[in-house]
Amino acid sequence: MAKFCSNCGKEIEDKATICVHCGSKVSTLEEQNEQDLIDKSAKNSLIFGIVSLLTCSIPVLGFIMSVIGICYSTKGLKSEKYKGMAIGGIILSILFLIISLIMFIILIAIILYFSKQSVG
Ligand SMILES: [Zn+2]
Numbered sequence: 001m002a003k004f005c006s007n008c009g010k011e012i013e014d015k016a017t018i019c020v021h022c023g024s025k026v027s028t029l030e031e032q033n034e035q036d037l038i039d040k041s042a043k044n045s046l047i048f049g050i051v052s053l054l055t056c057s058i059p060v061l062g063f064i065m066s067v068i069g070i071c072y073s074t075k076g077l078k079s080e081k082y083k084g085m086a087i088g089g090i091i092l093s094i095l096f097l098i099i100s101l102i103m104f105i106i107l108i109a110i111i112l113y114f115s116k117q118s119v120g
Contacts, residue, residue: 006027007024039082051065052093062096070093070097073093
């Protein structure tokens with residue numbers, strides 16, 4: 001399978017790392033895969049950020065979703081194309097991580113309050 005230079009578009013050897021026509025650096029398949037993974041992570045971080053927004057009232061689930069969102073966005077921040085998505089994802093995730101923690105504390109407080117009431 002022939003490979004084409006991303007800079008000038010001319011055909012180049014499969015194993016070439018530098019384009020013989022224009023001299024620009026050609027990314028290898030591994031680099032391309034890594035880049036795809038980073039781009040995907042950026043998108044996922046935004047998705048999980050939104051999911052954590054929707055699930056923040058569900059104590060444990062909201063917490064897990066926002067942690068996953070943060071994990072994805074740390075990788076996704078390396079993406080040039082989708083950096084905005086990763087930033088959005090990390091902001092949403094951290095925000096709703098805090099909110100879900102507060103919700104969890106409130107829930108515990110309510111449980112403690114009512115358990116004390118029923119005893120006393
Ligand atoms: Zn080229």
